[in-house]
Amino acid sequence: MDLTAKVTGNILICRVKGELDHHTAEEFRDFVDRGLENNPVKHLILDLTHLSFMDSSGIGVLIGRFKKVNLRGGKVAVVNENNQVSRVLEVSGIYDIIKSYSSISKAVNDL
């Protein structure tokens, strides 16, 4: 799993490349949490363009990050997820709390 992050204004943008399952969930969680703790940000954007696979372990991690960001009054957005990832997110009902955008710029403008 390859993770990178940058801060734009009050938004933390994390890019994830690889597969998000139980094996990689902890690495992903720790990386995002460090970014949230070390930067004065409110919102979180997860760029899933290069996330090739996700199972329900990813749902748990996303809900956990949503709770953290929600506590500071922010929102979480996902960007450009593939069809497999989208179907897992759909089943979980996560789109009720985390919006999906086709590009980072659209997500940034809407947050």
Add this chain to the structure above:
Amino acid sequence: MNVKNFMELRIPSKSQNEAFARVATAAFASQLDPTIEELADIKTAVSEAVTNSIIHGYEDCEGIIIIKCRMDEHGVEIEVRDEGKGIEDVEQARQPLYTSKPELERSGMGFTVMETFMDEVEVHSEKGKGTVVIMRKKFASLAKGQGVSGNEG
């Protein structure tokens, strides 16, 4: 089931084997010429079942997970078996959002994902003996009347 081909995998319950298990099973199923989406469904469902065996079946100890895949003229049957601690209440475990490990940020959606992505999911479990999940999926390309690609010239 008129078994045309089968395979069996034995893996230790290490989390790094989750990706191997789902990719190997999908590679085997790809012989039947499924769609990309059907293959993704199989990968996702196998990932859920194997993860359950690792996290819940064997918890902190290591055991063996056996994955069997059989194919017939309609599609595949995949069995994921562990000899772990078993599930006390299968009906409860299958409920969406139910998890016995909320502290680990588990979503409780594993069985729901398996049921959504596969046509049939059976769960057999006995406390102290282990759990067997049997999942079946039919492939659209094998459906009666449609024929296998190329048959109709």
